[in-house]
Amino acid sequence: xxxxxxxxxxxxxxxxxxxxxxxxxxxxxxxxxxxxxxxxxxxxxxxxxxxxxxxxxxxxxxxxxxxxxxxxxxxxxxxxxxxxxxxxxxxxxxxxxxxxxxxxxxxxxxxxxxxxxxxxxxxxxxxxxxxxxxxxxxxxxxxxxxxxxxxxxxxxxxxxxxxxxxxxxxxxxxxxxxxxxxxxxxxxxxxxxxxxxxxxxxxxxxxxxxxxxxxxxxxxxxxxxxxxxxxxxxxxxxxxxxxxxxxxxxxxxxxxxxxxxxxxxxxxxxxxxxxxxxxxxxxxxxxxxxxxxxxxxxxxxxxxxxxxxxxxxxxxxxxxxxxxxxxxxxxxxxxxxxxx
Numbered sequence: 001x002x003x004x005x006x007x008x009x010x011x012x013x014x015x016x017x018x019x020x021x022x023x024x025x026x027x028x029x030x031x032x033x034x035x036x037x038x039x040x041x042x043x044x045x046x047x048x049x050x051x052x053x054x055x056x057x058x059x060x061x062x063x064x065x066x067x068x069x070x071x072x073x074x075x076x077x078x079x080x081x082x083x084x085x086x087x088x089x090x091x092x093x094x095x096x097x098x099x100x101x102x103x104x105x106x107x108x109x110x111x112x113x114x115x116x117x118x119x120x121x122x123x124x125x126x127x128x129x130x131x132x133x134x135x136x137x138x139x140x141x142x143x144x145x146x147x148x149x150x151x152x153x154x155x156x157x158x159x160x161x162x163x164x165x166x167x168x169x170x171x172x173x174x175x176x177x178x179x180x181x182x183x184x185x186x187x188x189x190x191x192x193x194x195x196x197x198x199x200x201x202x203x204x205x206x207x208x209x210x211x212x213x214x215x216x217x218x219x220x221x222x223x224x225x226x227x228x229x230x231x232x233x234x235x236x237x238x239x240x241x242x243x244x245x246x247x248x249x250x251x252x253x254x255x256x257x258x259x260x261x262x263x264x265x266x267x268x269x270x271x272x273x274x275x276x277x278x279x280x281x282x283x284x285x286x287x288x289x290x291x292x293x294x295x296x297x298x299x300x301x302x303x304x305x306x307x308x309x310x311x312x313x314x315x316x317x318x319x320x321x322x323x324x325x326x327x328x329x330x331x332x333x334x335x336x337x338x339x340x
Contacts, residue, residue, distance in 0.1 A: 019109035079335035183211035285312030
């Protein structure tokens with residue numbers, strides 16, 4: 001009797017469909033000592049039903065305590081699409097509190113490899129995290145928690161720039177018209193004409209309250225605990241405080257033309273059509289206190305990935321459905337994106 005070996009379920013070569021959407025759940029479970037789970041990476045042709053695959057490249061090795069000589073585990077917090085590639089940003093933790101900034105790049109959604117930048121830090125000695133990134137002037141600009149910037153056009157080679165002047169942890173970066181803006185702990189805000197230029201400190205009016213997210217749309221909008229401030233896209237020198245009708249921490253903001261969403265703790269969900277006046281609608285993606293882990297407008301609908309591992313969808317910005325057969329299997333997908 002001839003026994004044929006069973007195929008390895010999930011291997012990337014077994015998924016034959018097109019990949020238009022991806023979702024990655026952070027594999028890090030704990031950091032002292034480092035503990036991880038199997039990489040939960042899912043792909044979809046259309047964004048509604050997802051299949052788990054094991055991607056090619058070295059990301060799987062990093063989720064299983066790292067490559068030889070680089071013990072650690074990758075904690076992914078965001079996916080950014082730039083120049084037709086997906087950038088998975090976050091950090092590698094060595095256990096305890098040591099962290100190194102890290103970014104993994106995929107050209108096709110099937111293979112994911114680490115791309116080292118000049119500011120990643122070193123094993124067992126660094127306290128760095130890539131926290132956010134934005135496309136600006138044909139480049140991808142990544143913001144490190146230390147206020148440093150890493151810049152690339154293709155994900156292969158990087159240029160780095162020293163701390164732009166953050167006194168505490170930086171948290172988020174956005175692009176306006178000819179300007180970059182970064183915000184962080186203590187209500188810090190700085191802006192500059194480019195990654196290489198000197199940045200100037202700005203006053204959000206947060207009076208020391210941490211700023212968690214900044215987003216560019218029809219205006220620049222900064223979000224902190226119970227606070228919102230906006231500025232003209234080309235003038236981050238002057239900010240106007242707006243009303244947060246709910247209060248609490250923000251951890252995700254989404255924008256498309258004519259619609260803003262902002263979400264946070266306790267099922268917080270705000271909406272705005274102009275970025276300056278926000279309300280808390282009855283209709284929202286989450287039925288209870290779930291948090292938004294990631295989400296985006298894919299050109300025809302919003303895809304919102306929630307902390308309970310479910311997916312919420314809206315085509316009209318106001319009513320939401322939560323399909324029950326998405327294949328997401330209950331994980332929190334901090335990184336999600338549409339290719340192209």
